[in-house]
Amino acid sequence: MFKKVLVANRGEIAIRVMRACREMGISTVAVCSEADKNALFAKYADEAYLIGPAPTSQSYLNMDAIIEVAKKTGTDAIHPGYGFLSENPAFAKRCEDEGIIFIGPPSHVIAEMGSKIRARNLMIKAGVPVVPGTKDAVEDVDEALKVAEDIGYPVLLKASAGGGGIGMKVVHSRSEFAVALNSTRQMAGSAFGDSSVFIEKYVEEPRHIEIQILADSYGNTVYLSDRECSIQRRHQKLIEEAPSPIMTPELRKEMGDSAVKVAKAIGYVNAGTVEFLYSKGSYYFLEVNTRLQVEHGITEMVTGIDIVKEQLRVACGEKLELEQEDITIDGHAIECRINAEDPLNDFAPSPGKIRRYRSAGGPGVRVDSGVHMGYTISPFYDSMISKLCVWGRTRDEAISRMQRALYEYVVVGVTTNIPFHKAVMRNPAFRKGDLTTAFIEEQNILEAVEEVVMSESEKGVTLASALEAKDKKVAAIAAAVESYVSMAKKTQR
Known part of the structure; x- marks a missing residue:
């Protein structure tokens, strides 16, 4: 197994990878921009190195700087997380040329799947349904x-x-x-x-369904749970769940077998995701994400499989120990992406300093986050605060648990999309599992978000407002004490 892994990413995904490494006894190296030098992930790693100014082109996309740190620290492998260089074939090739293992598929596979036209033609040749x-x-x-x-x-x-x-x-x-x-x-x-x-x-009334795959370098490939990712804004996911509400054992096997066929057709190795559009009883190949997905955590919750650990083992040359018949789905999991953004202002980013922060907890709740109280959400990077995931024995229980977790989640100082998630969780169509990629528009969700915001503002029922009131009370007491001490000192004089 690797002795040292460099994580070429930031925020919650950097911490997620480092947690898996720590459990496996692997040392970790963080690389960070000047804006992130005091970030949680940089403190969590065993070693951390500055690689440039805040703009991504000068830091997290700076291949030379990252490779230099990897060589200087004696790194065995680089995990790219998602985003940034994770699907950059030039970076994967650079790692291969430098003798550093890239924790992901081979560079030529990334290149093939990076072109939707080439990927589409490969799928036609492999007999996988395409639009x-x-x-x-x-x-x-x-x-x-x-x-x-x-x-x-x-x-x-x-x-x-x-x-x-x-x-x-x-x-x-x-x-x-x-x-x-x-x-x-x-x-x-x-x-x-x-x-x-x-x-x-254009596929009408489409649902966005994806299949998580794992493949080793010995030709073994399995599919894990399916995920429903239909609730999106500007084609970017906001809520995901595993398994999809429409899924049957027969459909899961059919789509899972198609995903494995895709993987074998392109010589895929490591963790990846095959994405499909589903409409009116038919499904079509969409693309292959040649990396770890943001929403991988909900698949881990329903299968019990640590996908990042599997990535590390496969990259180290080990065979998959999983057989397809070993993989079962237990219960239901939902993920809400908690972002610093304003749903009522076209989901515009809301950078700024987090003045109060209390994440949700309790049974069946998982929060993957890289922030803390006093942390500043930078305008240079994605506005994600955390991934709030819950597990329930049934979908109904998972929805109820998410509602409870959203009630507990407190972020003060920046505008967040928590009211959006609350509005979706109580939406009748969502609760019935009637979803399409146009869900937000079709269900007038933003009107419901406005109602949530107004209701919480008028009634003052949120934990955030309670904490704000407590802050004011504490401040008033502190001011009174300071005044009393000052007067006592004057009296003594």
């Missing part, structure tokens, strides 16, 4: 128009190198097609350095 669309990037507007009309509106324009919902646009008619195509190309070129765009049929 009807083009096999290659569209170049000529007139030709693209003909394709769109053959497929039938609405269609979806997608950047080949896209991710995180960037470079995607739904087109409903011929009249808006040319403008949409040009703007998508420009966005793709600006964001990814690759302006290639392809066309797919």
